[in-house]
Amino acid sequence: MIKVAPSILSADYVNLEASIKKIEHSADAIHIDIMDGQFVPSIAYGPGWVKAIRPITNLKLDIHMMVENPERFVKPLADAGADIIDVHKEATPHIHRALQMIHKAGCKAGVVINPGTSVESIRPVLYLADQVLVMTVNPGFGGQKFIPEMVNKIQELSDLRKKYGYKYDIEIDGGVNNHTVKSAYKAGTDVAVAGSFVFDNPDPAAQVRSIKQATK
Ligand SMILES: O=C(CO)[C@@H](O)[C@H](O)COP(=O)(O)O
Numbered sequence: 001m002i003k004v005a006p007s008i009l010s011a012d013y014v015n016l017e018a019s020i021k022k023i024e025h026s027a028d029a030i031h032i033d034i035m036d037g038q039f040v041p042s043i044a045y046g047p048g049w050v051k052a053i054r055p056i057t058n059l060k061l062d063i064h065m066m067v068e069n070p071e072r073f074v075k076p077l078a079d080a081g082a083d084i085i086d087v088h089k090e091a092t093p094h095i096h097r098a099l100q101m102i103h104k105a106g107c108k109a110g111v112v113i114n115p116g117t118s119v120e121s122i123r124p125v126l127y128l129a130d131q132v133l134v135m136t137v138n139p140g141f142g143g144q145k146f147i148p149e150m151v152n153k154i155q156e157l158s159d160l161r162k163k164y165g166y167k168y169d170i171e172i173d174g175g176v177n178n179h180t181v182k183s184a185y186k187a188g189t190d191v192a193v194a195g196s197f198v199f200d201n202p203d204p205a206a207q208v209r210s211i212k213q214a215t216k
Pocket of ligand 1: 007008009010031033064137138139140141142143144173174175176193194195196197
């Protein structure tokens with residue numbers, strides 16, 4: 001069964017603690033998007049939010065940095081209580097160093113690829129990755145449509161993991177619901193991030209369970 005990490009980008013910002021409590025017993029992690037208004041057009045969250053969220057849940061905090069030069073925020077995020085820090089291949093010329101910095105800061109390291117970025121381009125750093133996040137929409141906004149062509153990349157990552165004994169989890173993010181998750185899971189996805197499908201519903205916990213149910 002797939003693991004689910006609800007994205008709080010679609011949660012009720014004013015009642016964030018209540019939103020998190022609703023999914024706490026059905027979810028496997030919380031996905032927190034950090035956006036700088038440059039790498040992506042929107043602005044969202046930051047280390048201060050991570051620090052505020054840390055004491056209110058025991059769930060792992062999976063931090064997706066959509067920021068230019070993400071190296072700047074590795075230490076502040078680790079100090080704030082991040083468990084996994086994900087950096088975009090496209091956001092730094094030094095992705096290898098960025099992953100090393102995350103490990104040095106005591107966190108698990110994730111590498112992220114946009115829909116227009118190939119698996120081939122991150123081949124040299126796969127041995128360092130604890131997680132590979134395949135964007136199934138172009139990053140920056142919730143509520144977009146899943147791009148089915150990205151399933152080929154998941155398959156490719158899954159094949160490489162088998163062939164070379166890599167240890168990374170494969171995560172998907174964008175347009176995930178209880179239908180789109182099926183082909184992605186079959187191709188080898190371990191963790192599904194879902195925002196609007198979970199939180200734009202009066203019963204977010206049931207939505208999380210329905211994604212899991214779809215991959216049983
Ligand atoms: O990283 C992002 C958006 O760039 C996400 O984590 C969104 O929060 C996913 O939202 P949905 O597509 O599930 O509504």
